[in-house]
Amino acid sequence: MLVYLLRRLGQSLFVVAAMAVLVFVGVYAIGNPIDIMISPDAGQAEMEAAIARLGLDKPMWEQFFIFIQNALQGDLGRSFVYSTDALGLILSKLPATLELAFLALLFAVFLGVPLGMIAGLKPNSIAGKTIMAGSIMGFSLPNFWQGMMLILLFAVIFKVLPSGGRGDTVQVFGVGLSFLTLDGLSHMLLPAVNLALFKTSLVIRLARAGTREASLQDYVKFARAKGLAPRRIVLVHILKNILIPVVTVLGLELGNMIAFAVVTETVFAWPGMGKLLIDSIQLLDRPVVVAYLMLTVIMFIIINLAVDMLYCVLDPRVRLSEARA
Amino acid sequence: MRKSTLFCAVSLAAVLASPAGAQELSIGISAEPSALDPHFHNLGPNNAMRRHTFESLLLQDEQQRLHPGLATSYEPIDDSTWEFKLREGVKFHDGSPFTAKDIVYTVCRIPTVENSPSSFTVYTKGIADLEIKDPHTLIIKTNGPYPLLPVEVSAWGVLSATANGVTGDIAFDPEGCTGIDSYPKTEDFNSGAALVGTGMFKFKQYSRGDKIVFERNEDYWGDKADWTTVTFRPITSDGPRVAALLAGDVDVIDNPPLQDLDRIKSEGFQVAQGLSNRVIYLHLDHEAEPSPGITGTDKNPFKDIRVRKAVSMAINREAIVERIMNGIAVPAGELLPPGMFGATPGAEVEHYDPEGAKKLLAEAGYPDGFGLTIGSPNDRYINDAQVTQAVAQMLTRIGIQTQVDAVTASTFFARRNAFEFSMYLAGWGSATGEMSSPLRALIATPDKAKGYGGTNRGRYSNPAMDALIDKALATVDDDQREAILQEASQMAMQDYAILPLHFEVTPWAFRKGITYEPRADQYTLALGVKPAN
Numbered sequence: 001m002l003v004y005l006l007r008r009l010g011q012s013l014f015v016v017a018a019m020a021v022l023v024f025v026g027v028y029a030i031g032n033p034i035d036i037m038i039s040p041d042a043g044q045a046e047m048e049a050a051i052a053r054l055g056l057d058k059p060m061w062e063q064f065f066i067f068i069q070n071a072l073q074g075d076l077g078r079s080f081v082y083s084t085d086a087l088g089l090i091l092s093k094l095p096a097t098l099e100l101a102f103l104a105l106l107f108a109v110f111l112g113v114p115l116g117m118i119a120g121l122k123p124n125s126i127a128g129k130t131i132m133a134g135s136i137m138g139f140s141l142p143n144f145w146q147g148m149m150l151i152l153l154f155a156v157i158f159k160v161l162p163s164g165g166r167g168d169t170v171q172v173f174g175v176g177l178s179f180l181t182l183d184g185l186s187h188m189l190l191p192a193v194n195l196a197l198f199k200t201s202l203v204i205r206l207a208r209a210g211t212r213e214a215s216l217q218d219y220v221k222f223a224r225a226k227g228l229a230p231r232r233i234v235l236v237h238i239l240k241n242i243l244i245p246v247v248t249v250l251g252l253e254l255g256n257m258i259a260f261a262v263v264t265e266t267v268f269a270w271p272g273m274g275k276l277l278i279d280s281i282q283l284l285d286r287p288v289v290v291a292y293l294m295l296t297v298i299m300f301i302i303i304n305l306a307v308d309m310l311y312c313v314l315d316p317r318v319r320l321s322e323a324r325a
Numbered sequence: 326m327r328k329s330t331l332f333c334a335v336s337l338a339a340v341l342a343s344p345a346g347a348q349e350l351s352i353g354i355s356a357e358p359s360a361l362d363p364h365f366h367n368l369g370p371n372n373a374m375r376r377h378t379f380e381s382l383l384l385q386d387e388q389q390r391l392h393p394g395l396a397t398s399y400e401p402i403d404d405s406t407w408e409f410k411l412r413e414g415v416k417f418h419d420g421s422p423f424t425a426k427d428i429v430y431t432v433c434r435i436p437t438v439e440n441s442p443s444s445f446t447v448y449t450k451g452i453a454d455l456e457i458k459d460p461h462t463l464i465i466k467t468n469g470p471y472p473l474l475p476v477e478v479s480a481w482g483v484l485s486a487t488a489n490g491v492t493g494d495i496a497f498d499p500e501g502c503t504g505i506d507s508y509p510k511t512e513d514f515n516s517g518a519a520l521v522g523t524g525m526f527k528f529k530q531y532s533r534g535d536k537i538v539f540e541r542n543e544d545y546w547g548d549k550a551d552w553t554t555v556t557f558r559p560i561t562s563d564g565p566r567v568a569a570l571l572a573g574d575v576d577v578i579d580n581p582p583l584q585d586l587d588r589i590k591s592e593g594f595q596v597a598q599g600l601s602n603r604v605i606y607l608h609l610d611h612e613a614e615p616s617p618g619i620t621g622t623d624k625n626p627f628k629d630i631r632v633r634k635a636v637s638m639a640i641n642r643e644a645i646v647e648r649i650m651n652g653i654a655v656p657a658g659e660l661l662p663p664g665m666f667g668a669t670p671g672a673e674v675e676h677y678d679p680e681g682a683k684k685l686l687a688e689a690g691y692p693d694g695f696g697l698t699i700g701s702p703n704d705r706y707i708n709d710a711q712v713t714q715a716v717a718q719m720l721t722r723i724g725i726q727t728q729v730d731a732v733t734a735s736t737f738f739a740r741r742n743a744f745e746f747s748m749y750l751a752g753w754g755s756a757t758g759e760m761s762s763p764l765r766a767l768i769a770t771p772d773k774a775k776g777y778g779g780t781n782r783g784r785y786s787n788p789a790m791d792a793l794i795d796k797a798l799a800t801v802d803d804d805q806r807e808a809i810l811q812e813a814s815q816m817a818m819q820d821y822a823i824l825p826l827h828f829e830v831t832p833w834a835f836r837k838g839i840t841y842e843p844r845a846d847q848y849t850l851a852l853g854v855k856p857a858n
Contacts, residue, residue, distance in 0.1 A: 035738035037442035039367040040766065041756050043776030046447055053440055081359045081366075082533075083440040083511050093534065148564050155572035163572040164565050165558055166535050176532070269560040269569075271534030279357075279534075279561070284735045 008308075012301045016294070020071070023293045024064055032056070033080050033284040054080055067290070076294060077287030081280070086291035090273055095175045096166060097265070097272035100192055101257040103179065105250065107196035108203050113246065115200075116207025117234065123212065131204060138201030147194045147267035154190060162187050164269035191268040195261055199253050203246055210242030243314055251307035252300075259296040350552040350839075353566045353575040354849055357559035359442075361531060362514035363482035363522075364435050367443040369754075372480070373848035374557070377539055378418075379482025379522035382409055382428065383475055387844045387853070389602065389665070389758030391475055395423060395483055395523065396463075401801050404470040405453075409478075411461040415546045418521045418528075421487040424460040429495055430486035433502035438511065447776075448477040455497035470799040472806055476757045484509075488521040525550045525852055534559065539851070555851040570594060570834055577835040579849040583651045583707065589834045598832040599843020600655060600662050603754040604763065605706055607699075607716065607824040609633060610747040612784035618747030620696030621726075626689065627747065633821035635685040636748075639723040640716055641677040646827050649711050653832060657825035659814055660753065660763035665845070666803075667760025667810030672818070682723045694724030700746030701729060702737040707829055713750045716826075741782050752829070753780070754847065760810040761797055768822050769794050785822045 034051050042050070051057050055066070067077060076087045115135075119128040155163035167187030169176035178184030214220060215238060223233050262274035269275075273292070280288040358371040363379045365371065384394035396409040415423040432452060435445045451474055454466040467474060486495065495504035509519035520528040523546070526539035537557040541550045558575060560566040563582045570578045571592055581589055586596055609627040610616045616625040626632040642656035658674040661667060686694060697720065701713035710731040717727035732740070741749050755762040770786040771778030777791070793813040800806040817823065831847045840857050844850070 031735040031739035032742070034442075035742050036735050037366070037368070039443040039447065039756075040753065040780055041367070041447050041762070042443060043447070043779045044771065044773040045776065046444060047779070049446075050442060050444065054442065078440065080440075080442055083360065083365065083442075084515075148568070151565060151568045151572070155574070156568055159572060163569040163574045164560060165569075165574070166532075266562050267565050269535075269558065269562075269565060271532065275534060275561075282733070282735060 008305060015301065016297055019297045020068065020294065021064075023290055024067060025060075027286050027289050027293075028060055028063070031284050033286060036284050037080060071294070076291035079280075079285055079288045081283050081285045081288075086287040087295070089288060090276065090292055090295060093271060093273045093276050095177060096270060097258055097261060097274065099177060099179050100188060100195060100261065100264075100270060100272060101254060103188055103192040104195035104199065104257055105254055107192060108199035108250065108253075109246075111196075112200040112203025113207050113239075116204040117211045117239070117242075119204065120208040120211025121215065121234065123208075132208070135201035135204040138197045138204075141197075143194065143198065143263045144267060146197055147191075147264060150190045150194055151267070161190055164191075164267070166271055191264050191270050194267070195257055195264045199250070199257070202249060202253070206246050206249060207242055210245060211238055214238045214241045240314065244311060247310050247314065248307055251303050251310075255296075255300045255303045259292075259299065348551070348553040349556075350554070350577070350851055350854060351556045351558065351575040352849060352851060352854070353558050353560045353569050353578040355559075355561060355563075355566060355578075355580040357534065357561070358537075360511050360515055361517075361520060361528070361537070362438065362511040363484070364431075364438050364445045365441055365511050365514075367445050367447065367480075369847065373846075373850060374537065375482045376524065376848070376850055376852065377526040377555070378520055378524040378528060379484070380524050381479045381482055382411075383479040385476075385479050385758065385846065387599070387842050389755075389845050391479055394479070395428075396478075399475060402464075404801060405467045407465045407467070407474055408458075409463045409465065411463060412546065413461055415523050416544050417485040417488055417523055418542060419485065419488045420544075421485055421521075423483070423485070423523055425457040425463040426460070426486045426491070426495060427483050428463055429455050429457065429497050429502070430489070430491060430505065431481065431484045433495070433497060433505055434484060434508045435481060437508050440511075445481050448480040450776075451477060453499065470801050472798065472801045472803075473757060473761065476759065480756065482522060482524075484519075485521050485523075489519065526555060529554070550852070551856055552851060552854070557851075567834075570836070573836070576839060577833060577841060577849070577854055579831075579833050581832055581834040583653050583832070586651070586653070586832060586834070594834055594836055595840075596832055596834050597841050597843050598653060598830050600845060601754065601829045601831045601847050602662065602665065602756075602758060602845045603706075603752050603829045603847065604657050604660050604662075605654075605709075605712065605750065605752045605826045605829065606657075606660070606767070607636075607748055607750055607826060608767070608781075608783035609636075609785075609821075609824070610744070610783055611786065611822075613744065613747075616747040617745055618698035618700070618730075621693075622691070622695045625747070626691060626695055629689045630821055631685045631689040632691065633824070635682040635689070635723065636720060636725070637675045637821055637824045638678045638682040638685070639719050639725075640675070640824070640826065641719060642674055642826055643677065645712055645715050649708050649715055650827065650830075653830045654707075654827040655830060657827050659818060660767065660823070660825055661755055661760050661814070662828045662845075665755070665758055665760070667807055667814060669811045669815055672814075675824075679719075679723050686724060691724070694726060696726045696728075697748060698728045698730050698746070700737060700741060700749035701731040702734040702751070703731040705734040705737070706750075706752045709750060709752075712826065716750070744782060744784070746782075749782070750826075751780075756846070758845065760814050761794065761806075764790075764794055764810070764813055764817065765798070768817050783823065787816075787820065787822065790816055790820075790822070 079086050079089055115131050119131040122128045151163050154161040168181040168183040169178050170180040178188055262278050265272045265275040277292050356370040358374040359366045363375040380394050382396040383391045386392055395412050397412050399409045401407050432449050435449050451467050451471045453468045456464040489509050513519035517528040525545050527542050529540045530538040539555045541553045566578050567585050569575045614625045615623050646654045646656050656674045658672040699713050703710035713729050717729045720727040753763050766780045768785055769777035770791050797806050797809040833841050838857055840855050842853050
């Protein structure tokens with residue numbers, strides 16, 4: 001276990017270093033932030049002053065060197081646009097995104113797995129066919145359009161839910177949380193559903209395929225022959241065996257939901273990290289984009305590690321120390 | 326019976342409750358300010374938000390005309406000295422009185438803002454010295470005649486010296502003021518701690534990306550606001566912003582998409598629209614030979630006035646306004662809309678004449694035209710890429726084989742500033758509301774010391790034009806200056822230095838029961854939202 005962890009750590013450091021170079025070079029190759037940020041009224045002199053203030057007059061390698069030097073001390077730079085610490089800016093948006101992502105994850109698991117198992121156990125029933133047809137819709141309709149339709153339906157026509165924004169928050173340990181107030185929850189519902197639709201469809205498909213495969217296997221037949229209650233066979237023996245692919249995919253998707261919920265956050269004006277990323281890209285706020293992507297890389301590494309650990313719990317045959325990946 | 330009693334009670338309650346409910350206002354804005362610091366970022370959304378809490382010596386009205394603000398009157402004493410009489414009895418949000426010292430403090434602070442991406446020094450660089458004659462009389466000295474001083478002092482908000490810890494006397498010095506220990510940081514404004522102004526609204530809450538909340542300043546010196554609380558919600562995507570209005574989550578939105586205006590009206594909402602100070606123009610490469618976006622010839626055809634004229638004649642501005650802008654724009658014959666300072670009354674829009682344009686092209690030696698690529702942003706101005714596309718088709722019709730290179734604003738401006746385009750479409754909003762603004766930025770020969778030609782990326786250069794602009798910017802008398810600016814503008818148009826296409830018309834949409842007077846500067850201000858009578 002320890003060997004495995006150490007090896008993973010080494011790999012991770014390499015990935016982080018490679019990403020730092022790629023991200024920095026990539027982001028710095030686009031446009032010139034000053035052209036976007038400065039008032040058109042500014043003359044050449046003011047423009048040069050602003051370029052010097054933001055350190056953009058230095059050659060790229062020197063800017064990169066400064067970035068690395070600061071990054072090693074935990075400072076990922078200062079936002080050009082907001083003039084605040086880039087990492088702090090992103091982290092201040094993290095709670096809003098996290099609560100949305102976790103609510104969406106709950107939807108995906110608690111709707112997706114049971115529905116997928118029903119579709120897998122009774123593939124030819126009306127229920128099974130309806131679920132599969134529904135999941136195709138969830139897959140193929142664009143996220144943006146789904147969001148707009150949800151707003152149109154629930155906010156504009158029925159006027160039961162708010163169209164966007166975050167609503168009331170409660171301060172818990174200095175962090176504003178929405179899910180503790182009724183108003184906050186009502187604001188969260190639509191974006192969470194929007195975010196969850198695609199993931200739920202994905203989970204339904206995975207659970208269905210897994211269930212169909214597992215229910216034909218010898219151990220299920222044996223359990224049935226042994227006279228186990230069908231309920232126990234489904235909920236213990238089949239469920240446990242189909243969870244591995246579901247956990248793998250959801251792990252990756254959770255990362256995606258946290259880091260790139262851009263569409264949902266934009267449509268619902270949800271003040272999360274995804275919206276910050278897209279705004280920062282448009283304004284060429286390089287330090288924020290770089291810090292964001294670095295944070296994302298680290299987050300994915302951690303999630304993948306957690307997923308590997310979960311395998312071990314779900315399937316005792318998997319021994320992490322033997323893994324060579 | 327009981328049911329109807331209940332119904333009566335409910336509707337009565339609703340009637341009684343509505344006046345209180347009507348005092349809260351919620352506005353969905355398409356662009357969020359980057360900070361609440363009034364001197365951090367000189368850009369539209371920040372400048373608009375600033376006006377709620379911080380005021381200036383002079384205020385710009387809907388048409389960008391100047392009105393008394395914290396100053397009740399001003400007059401030039403001689404060519405380089407101005408006297409401002411300050412309003413008495415004005416209090417900051419913390420209760421401290423407003424005096425001339427606050428102006429000095431503010432001008433001192435502006436150059437010191439850390440990491441400012443776009444500094445307000447553009448509006449204070451004309452100030453050579455400040456002198457406090459008495460607490461309510463301020464003398465401003467400039468280096469030479471400086472007619473833009475009144476409009477420039479309307480561009481920055483005034484901080485309180487007392488609220489920021491100044492106790493003794495302070496003195497202005499362009500190299501560094503004396504008597505001031507420290508200035509508030511940008512973060513102090515975002516947290517609300519330093520957000521102490523004289524404005525109609527006071528700070529209540531700011532949560533970046535989510536909302537900005539102001540409450541009414543009960544001690545305001547002028548007419549008090551109609552709203553006890555105002556909430557600004559940034560909703561950057563067009564569809565959701567319209568949805569928020571239709572759902573009743575916000576009362577007002579800015580920049581509703583043109584194609585949704587009919588829908589908004591049919592749902593029982595109102596739309597107000599007004600001519601903005603923003604002109605959409607085509608700039609031509611007057612310098613490079615050969616020019617990067619031109620094929621089929623080694624020369625730069627745009628150096629020939631006949632070609633420039635032919636291009637202008639080939640563009641059907643009426644059709645662009647009607648078809649692409651849904652009629653929500655006005656064809657332009659100049660760089661500033663009629664009625665604004667320096668615009669020529671009755672300035673004519675170029676007559677659409679494709680046959681005449683072909684003849685001119687042939688005369689200039691291009692009977693078969695040439696190849697051209699027009700650069701354009703595709704997410705900066707209203708329907709920008711579609712307008713460029715239309716221009717390209719019109720030019721192709723007279724034989725100039727035209728392609729469009731439309732990219733996102735961040736890439737477009739970088740490439741434009743690197744002179745990669747032989748012709749590009751862009752827009753100019755005149756912050757000062759007078760003709761000197763577009764002339765100085767777009768047409769004057771680039772000159773770092775004078776601050777000329779900052780956006781003249783076609784590199785047009787005409788000494789006679791520069792001399793006229795110099796003269797206008799040294800003429801303090803308004804009537805004389807306006808005449809010179811009109812002359813300069815006509816000169817630019819006759820030389821086809823730049824081709825104006827249309828003026829943007831800015832729409833706002835809001836629920837029934839309120840009104841909004843459109844502003845030429847395109848700002849969305851809660852100050853201008855009134856309950857309808």
